[in-house]
Amino acid sequence: MFNRFLETEDQVIADSLKIRFYPISVKSAKGTRITDQDGKDYLDLAAGWAVAGIGYGHPRVSSKIKEQYDTLSFTSQLSAPEQTMVSLAQKLIDITPGSFPKKVWFGHSGSDANDCIFKLVPLEKNRSRMISFMGSYHGQTLGSLSLSGHPAQSRFIGSGNVVKIPYPNPYRPPFGETDRLTDQIIDFLENEVFKTVCPAEETAGIIIEGIQSDGGLIIPPDDFLPRLQEMCRHFGIRLIFDEVKVGLGRTGKWFSFDHYGIEPDAVVLGKSLGGGLPISSVVARKEMLDVGTGIHMFTTSGNPVSSTAALETLKIIEDERLIENARHKGEYFISLLTELQKKYQWIGDIRGKGLAIGVELVEDRVSKTPAAEKTAAICYRCYQLGLLAFYVGIHSNVIEITPPLTLTKDDIDLAVSILDQAFSDLEEQKIDMNLVKEYAGW
Numbered sequence: 001m002f003n004r005f006l007e008t009e010d011q012v013i014a015d016s017l018k019i020r021f022y023p024i025s026v027k028s029a030k031g032t033r034i035t036d037q038d039g040k041d042y043l044d045l046a047a048g049w050a051v052a053g054i055g056y057g058h059p060r061v062s063s064k065i066k067e068q069y070d071t072l073s074f075t076s077q078l079s080a081p082e083q084t085m086v087s088l089a090q091k092l093i094d095i096t097p098g099s100f101p102k103k104v105w106f107g108h109s110g111s112d113a114n115d116c117i118f119k120l121v122p123l124e125k126n127r128s129r130m131i132s133f134m135g136s137y138h139g140q141t142l143g144s145l146s147l148s149g150h151p152a153q154s155r156f157i158g159s160g161n162v163v164k165i166p167y168p169n170p171y172r173p174p175f176g177e178t179d180r181l182t183d184q185i186i187d188f189l190e191n192e193v194f195k196t197v198c199p200a201e202e203t204a205g206i207i208i209e210g211i212q213s214d215g216g217l218i219i220p221p222d223d224f225l226p227r228l229q230e231m232c233r234h235f236g237i238r239l240i241f242d243e244v245k246v247g248l249g250r251t252g253k254w255f256s257f258d259h260y261g262i263e264p265d266a267v268v269l270g271k272s273l274g275g276g277l278p279i280s281s282v283v284a285r286k287e288m289l290d291v292g293t294g295i296h297m298f299t300t301s302g303n304p305v306s307s308t309a310a311l312e313t314l315k316i317i318e319d320e321r322l323i324e325n326a327r328h329k330g331e332y333f334i335s336l337l338t339e340l341q342k343k344y345q346w347i348g349d350i351r352g353k354g355l356a357i358g359v360e361l362v363e364d365r366v367s368k369t370p371a372a373e374k375t376a377a378i379c380y381r382c383y384q385l386g387l388l389a390f391y392v393g394i395h396s397n398v399i400e401i402t403p404p405l406t407l408t409k410d411d412i413d414l415a416v417s418i419l420d421q422a423f424s425d426l427e428e429q430k431i432d433m434n435l436v437k438e439y440a441g442w
């Protein structure tokens with residue numbers, strides 16, 4: 001039955017909207033489980049690209065959505081505002097660090113929120129240039145792709161005012177040496193980039209992912225983000241954190257930068273914010289968002305139903321102590337994966353914070369040659385065995401583990417036993433690589 005569905009889907013849905021790892025077709029989902037159109041259940045480690053942070057079908061969000069739709073299905077907040085959006089803004093201001101005056105902008109996707117940064121930060125600073133990082137993924141609209149440094153957007157030239165610098169990747173250090181990685185990147189920025197192609201006094205902002213997610217779940221050295229903040233403050237450059245994927249509790253704190261005591265000038269949110277409904281936001285210094293009336297707005301921005309879902313999602317994160325759960329379950333998950341690493345040479349690196357975990361596969365641990373085909377095969381085999389995970393990374397060789405934050409110890413035991421089985425099947429050449437090849441992934 002579902003094969004016919006996928007055939008029809010293939011005929012009517014644009015390829016530009018697809019990134020496929022295996023032939024899943026979804027019927028329903030609850031908590032951490034997805035059920036396909038044949039009735040088979042899967043444990044979901046992807047959470048639909050980290051959107052289902054509170055899990056699927058949360059009853060509290062469900063009843064709030066219905067109540068809100070019945071009371072006020074829609075108002076264009078641009079011209080006729082209502083309370084829910086304002087309460088949500090207030091809550092976001094409260095959870096975001098920084099005692100300076102802040103405001104909130106609302107959109108629908110991580111991409112349009114990063115477009116907000118792309119447009120408004122140069123305007124506010126009256127400086128034309130922006131800096132971002134190679135490997136970063138900020139979205140697919142023209143502004144957000146211009147900020148991105150990911151291969152997915154490299155076919156588009158984007159805007160010429162963005163300079164991209166290497167991300168401090170401890171496993172694959174961009175300048176060859178792991179030692180003093182932070183110094184290497186900061187020196188490069190100050191002594192090469194600022195002195196040649198992008199003068200500091202013409203740089204409006206630097207946008208960064210605290211964990212570079214689609215770039216390969218890369219965690220910078222502990223001293224990097226504080227040094228970057230210090231440097232930005234010195235040169236009067238705005239520091240913007242894209243928390244679309246790892247924000248809102250996933251790392252074991254509200255935000256990834258909270259691990260380092262950073263106070264960003266602006267924070268970009270999306271994905272899990274709406275509990276499954278589309279909504280994004282930028283929480284920033286007041287003056288950054290008050291640069292002009294009506295210059296970055298969408299008719300359905302701050303949609304009351306999405307806003308209600310988002311407000312309830314934030315309350316659920318607190319009430320169910322999901323941030324603590326992410327922290328503790330993440331530690332447990334990594335400890336089991338580290339055991340697995342002893343069994344399989346292809347597991348080159350395991351890294352993570354909370355429930356944002358990356359498992360990087362290599363041909364061998366000395367050459368560190370990225371094992372893209374094997375990564376695709378493991379994800380495909382896991383799917384066959386009832387576990388959903390996607391892979392990321394500029395070399396397409398990092399299994400991304402971003403499950404719902406409600407994940408239990410039993411879920412983790414099950415996930416690791418399936419991964420173990422998948423690796424063992426790969427070793428014994430039991431995975432049909434012809435099937436895997438049909439799914440190109442990234």
Ligand SMILES: Cc1ncc(COP(=O)(O)O)c(C=O)c1O
Binds near residue numbers: 049110213270271
């Ligand atoms: C860090 C980050 N920023 C922005 C985006 C873009 O978000 P969206 O796909 O909702 O436009 C993504 C999507 O993967 C992301 O991971």
